[in-house]
Amino acid sequence: MKLLLVVACALIDADNRVLVSQRPEGKALAGLWEFPGGKLEAGERPEPALIRELHEELGIAVKEECLAPLTFASYAYPDFHLLMPLYICRRWEGTPASKEAQALKWVRPGKLRDLAMPPADEPLIPPLVDLLGA
Ligand code: 9L3
Numbered sequence: 001m002k003l004l005l006v007v008a009c010a011l012i013d014a015d016n017r018v019l020v021s022q023r024p025e026g027k028a029l030a031g032l033w034e035f036p037g038g039k040l041e042a043g044e045r046p047e048p049a050l051i052r053e054l055h056e057e058l059g060i061a062v063k064e065e066c067l068a069p070l071t072f073a074s075y076a077y078p079d080f081h082l083l084m085p086l087y088i089c090r091r092w093e094g095t096p097a098s099k100e101a102q103a104l105k106w107v108r109p110g111k112l113r114d115l116a117m118p119p120a121d122e123p124l125i126p127p128l129v130d131l132l133g134a
Pocket residue numbers: 006007008027028029034035036037038039082118120121
């Protein structure tokens with residue numbers, strides 16, 4: 001089965017809230033709330049891929065030293081297996097803004113389980129609650 005490597009990030013603000021992004025209409029899993037991120041390009045390392053995705057999707061600049069790996073998700077879709085490390089980031093330049101017509105919101109970690117998220121993202125919630133509190 002095809003293996004798809006995707007990187008995702010929990011951006012954490014000064015109140016310990018986390019940014020989630022709603023997948024736009026027309027994309028797979030439209031309407032679900034996810035941690036921002038995306039696929040690695042050929043030959044790309046995970047951290048530069050995540051920095052590129054965060055810039056493309058949110059218009060922010062993140063330094064590699066500000067990304068810390070927290071955990072990773074593994075989920076088997078019918079046609080591919082998704083492997084997705086989750087990084088955390090507390091420092092960036094700029095203000096996250098919607099660059100791809102996606103809705104954004106900041107939520108308390110304990111409220112993440114109330115959102116409809118892709119199945120790969122759901123197991124990432126408990127480690128975030130452990131780290132940040134509810
Ligand atoms: N995906 C799941 N959760 C996430 C992200 C960023 C991505 N937090 C899944 C959705 C797609 C695949 O990874 O099946 C590729 O993502 P995209 O390139 O369509 O954003």
